[in-house]
Amino acid sequence: MSFKAVKLFSTTTDSSSLLKLTGASDAAAALRILGDTLNRDSRLSDAYMVLRLHHDVEKKEQEGIYLFGDLSPERVELIARLATQIPQTLKDSLYISYPEAENFAEDLAEKLIRTYGRERLAQFEIRPVPRGGYIVCGLLLYALGKLTETGSRGGEAVKRPILLVDDAVFSGFRIRQTVESIQKQEPHREVHVAVLAAPESLCNGKGGVHQSFPITAAMEYQDQAPEMYGETYAQWKSGWESKSGEKVLWTGHPKTIVFSWSEPESVFINSVTDEIELAFRLYPPQRCFRNRFEGEDRGTVQLHEDSPSGWTAAPEVVAARIGENRIVVADFTENGEEQGRDCFLLEDTAADMWDILLRAESTVKAAEELAGLYDADPEEIRKDLEHFAASLKEQGLLVHE
Numbered sequence: 001m002s003f004k005a006v007k008l009f010s011t012t013t014d015s016s017s018l019l020k021l022t023g024a025s026d027a028a029a030a031l032r033i034l035g036d037t038l039n040r041d042s043r044l045s046d047a048y049m050v051l052r053l054h055h056d057v058e059k060k061e062q063e064g065i066y067l068f069g070d071l072s073p074e075r076v077e078l079i080a081r082l083a084t085q086i087p088q089t090l091k092d093s094l095y096i097s098y099p100e101a102e103n104f105a106e107d108l109a110e111k112l113i114r115t116y117g118r119e120r121l122a123q124f125e126i127r128p129v130p131r132g133g134y135i136v137c138g139l140l141l142y143a144l145g146k147l148t149e150t151g152s153r154g155g156e157a158v159k160r161p162i163l164l165v166d167d168a169v170f171s172g173f174r175i176r177q178t179v180e181s182i183q184k185q186e187p188h189r190e191v192h193v194a195v196l197a198a199p200e201s202l203c204n205g206k207g208g209v210h211q212s213f214p215i216t217a218a219m220e221y222q223d224q225a226p227e228m229y230g231e232t233y234a235q236w237k238s239g240w241e242s243k244s245g246e247k248v249l250w251t252g253h254p255k256t257i258v259f260s261w262s263e264p265e266s267v268f269i270n271s272v273t274d275e276i277e278l279a280f281r282l283y284p285p286q287r288c289f290r291n292r293f294e295g296e297d298r299g300t301v302q303l304h305e306d307s308p309s310g311w312t313a314a315p316e317v318v319a320a321r322i323g324e325n326r327i328v329v330a331d332f333t334e335n336g337e338e339q340g341r342d343c344f345l346l347e348d349t350a351a352d353m354w355d356i357l358l359r360a361e362s363t364v365k366a367a368e369e370l371a372g373l374y375d376a377d378p379e380e381i382r383k384d385l386e387h388f389a390a391s392l393k394e395q396g397l398l399v400h401e
Contacts, residue, residue: 004071004340005318005330008038008049008083010064017090023287027060028053032301035065037284040295044079047071048320050302059306059315068320068328068343076340077272085268085279092224093256095287096196101167101259104196105139108218112144112163112194115216124163124192129178132167132262136196140165161190168257169198169215170264172249179213197221197257199250211249223252239269243276258283262290307358310400311389317397319354327351329397344397349374353388363389 011018015027024030031051039049047069054063067079096104112121121144128137162182169175179191191213198217205214229236240251256266266279285292304319306312313319316332327350328343346354352370360366367382374381392398 002070003068003322003328003343003345004076005320005328005332005343006067006071006076006079006083006340007332008065008067008079009034009086010062012061017093021090021093021095021282022284027063031063031065033284034282035301037282037291038065038280039298039301040285040291041280042295043082045296045298048302048322050304050318050320052316052318053303053305054315055306062315064318065301066318066320066330066332068322068330071340073340074272078270078277080339081268081270081277082280085266086282089256089266089279089282092253093258093282095258095283096260098260101136101196102139104218105136106143108136108194108196108216109140109143111216111218116192123160125160126163126165129164129166129175132259133165135259135261136167137165140194159188161192162186164191164193166193166195167197167259167262168264169193169195169202169217169250170254171244171247171251172199172202172211173244173247175215176210176247176249183212192216196259199223199252199254202250210246221254221257223254225253228253243269258288260288263288310362311357311398312401313358314396314399321351321355325351327354329354331396333396344395350388353385354392357385357389 009031011027011031015030018030018034019025019027022030022033024033031053035049035051038044044067047067050066050068052062052064052066054060069075071079116124126137126141128134164175164178164182166175175193175195179193182189182191193213193215195215195217197219198215198221200220200222202211202215203217203220205211225236226233237251244251257264263281263283267276268279269275270277281288281291281294283291302320304313313329314331314333317329318332319327319329321327325348327346329346330341330343332341352373353366356369356373357363357366360369363382363385367378367385370376370385371378371381389398389400393400
């Protein structure tokens, strides 16, 4: 078995955005929350996640989240690609709390009244799109007051226009499917769409020949793709359009809009398989209701903190315990191009020496504990321990402070 280690996230990326995403009060707590959230992903179920934390303020920027496992080159590539999505999501995400959603619902109600007028709006049959649409629909009905209800007012049902309500439109794939299903079953009904957020171009009716319905949104967002991809934008867009075909109304890169009830699925193209992959979900379950039911709580993420004794792991050296008698160690000091780092494997006595040396108050105390564990002479153990530490120091894995 050949273990590899991959860096998933480093606090050098954007610690302020991490604090905002997790709602934590300090970077260490935020890192732990993010680690626990990532650890729920089923694609990582056979790997070991480790948080590397430092007590020294000057080393705080070297903290991060790492993954260890018997990883094939293909899995290393996939995990590395998944990791590259994290900083972008941190930078681009917009979290909308429930109180903020209430305000957006009020804005949407006012916009609908301006667009359609009170008299016409009273004729609409309002239908929510599962599942976020039910939440927004309830808020919207309160905001509209007695102006309209979910289908109880005005006109024969067959003639009444339908107002589909959802939380957000991104590519437009789901809303288009819903509209086309209605148009097939009820061909004489007009269909209109109201959401809290949607691309500006779709709200302006520029979704191409496939947009057969108007969209009203409380918040109209811009496409960030042209700025992100620059000269390669046309190639990027062409690649996505070839994958999605005519299923979507809009191809672009929006902000990741996350509601307190749902984090949308973010996707990217896997450069190895040329298939569309789901990105990590980043919002913790305590901030996003849907994420409480996504993935599985796989237990505590391992912590690798600095040692209280003179010997400690080098700042960018990370270790993970694999079972009871094995520890794997990876060195991320060199910023090489390889995405997965080979690991040093410490088994049995060597694993115990590493473990005890890095948590004991001193080398003497570590030798005494090991001597008791193996019923051996403390002086002989101390010599073996000093030789072990000196060897790892020469390899750049341990430092003496």
